[in-house]
Amino acid sequence: MVIKKTEAKDAYELIIEAIDEGAYQPGDRLVEAELADRFGVSRTPIREALQRLETQSFLKRDGRSLMVATLDxxxxxxxxxxxxxxxxxxxxxxxxxxxxxxxxxxxxxxxxxxxxxxxxxxxxxxxxxxxxxxxxxxxxxxxxxxxxxxxxxxxxxxxxxxxxxxxxxxxxxxxxxxxxxxxxxxxxxxxxxxxxxxxxxxxxxxxxxxxxxxxxx
CATH class of the missing domain: 1.20.120.530 (GntR ligand-binding domain-like)
Known part of the structure; x- marks a missing residue:
């Protein structure tokens, strides 16, 4: 399902909201192209949002992949x-x-x-x-x-x-x-x-x- 981006929400907010609502669970991989398709935005803002989320420790890196972080x-x-x-x-x-x-x-x-x-x-x-x-x-x-x-x-x-x-x-x-x-x-x-x-x-x-x-x- 494609979720159309609204003016009030940028790619960062859309990904955070999806995690918060359980669309992505701890340990799930986040793929740039799939997220762009899901939210109906280009890959550049998705890439920037993923980098920001990784910096904030919402995501962790597994090789070249990014996954939703898990708390110990x-x-x-x-x-x-x-x-x-x-x-x-x-x-x-x-x-x-x-x-x-x-x-x-x-x-x-x-x-x-x-x-x-x-x-x-x-x-x-x-x-x-x-x-x-x-x-x-x-x-x-x-x-x-x-x-x-x-x-x-x-x-x-x-x-x-x-x-x-x-x-x-x-x-x-x-x-x-x-x-x-x-x-x-x-x-x-x-x-x-x-x-x-x-x-x-x-x-x-x-x-x-x-x-x-x-x-x-």
Whole structure:
């Protein structure tokens, strides 16, 4: 399928988005000509985008080929640690600055997501939108930009932890607790609830990797 390039997205953004949506998994090879055909752009911007992604460690080289990078055990732990601190801060700031309309949107997203618990891929996409909306509610542009980079790197983890049996419903309940704390303007509780949420997500991912949990196929 050819995806036509829009004016708002360059080759870099298109490749990042494809990785983020799971079109390319960690370990998959990225071929310049195939990407150009897929996105309907010339090979020059694709080549430049691949070089940029390699510099940012999203891609790794295997001989002459470029592959989507894979995170090792320690890197996964490091990523969750950074994400928990930054996103915990976002929740804390959201409790101070989020408008009532933003809070209602977050609550509505949670309720809509309850219909997706049996579709982990759809729930994962919606989960990213929820977390992005929470970041925006912090009203701190510098923090938002840092979290965008962290969440892009999360795509290198591959399959979502929301595919674990029972994790989807639990995650939504955790989202609800976070937003409740934001609504109460209780920044510390919002931060704690967010960090607990990510701790459970990290633990679930470790259990999946260890073969201790079944996943929804």
């Amino acid at each position: 055990h320690n890197q996964i732990g490091e990523l969750y640690t950074v994400r928990a601190e930054l996103e915990g801060l976002a929740a804390f700031l959201a409790a101070q600055h989020a408008a009532p309309e933003e809070i209602r949107v977050l609550f509505n997203m949670i309720e809509n997501d309850r219909r997706l618990v049996d579709d982990p891929n759809a729930l994962s996409r919606s989960n990213r939108r929820f977390h992005n909306q929470l970041h925006l509610a912090s009203h701190n542009n510098f923090l938002i930009k840092q979290l965008q980079q962290v969440h892009r790197t999360m795509a290198l983890l591959g399959a979502t932890s929301l595919a674990a049996d029972g994790r989807g419903e639990a995650a939504l309940n955790e989202h609800y607790e976070i937003v409740q704390a934001i609504e109460r303007k209780d920044g510390e509780s919002a931060r704690d609830a967010l960090k607990t949420h990510l701790s459970f997500a990290f633990e679930t991912r470790l259990k999946i990797d260890a073969g201790e949990l079944s996943v929804i196929s």
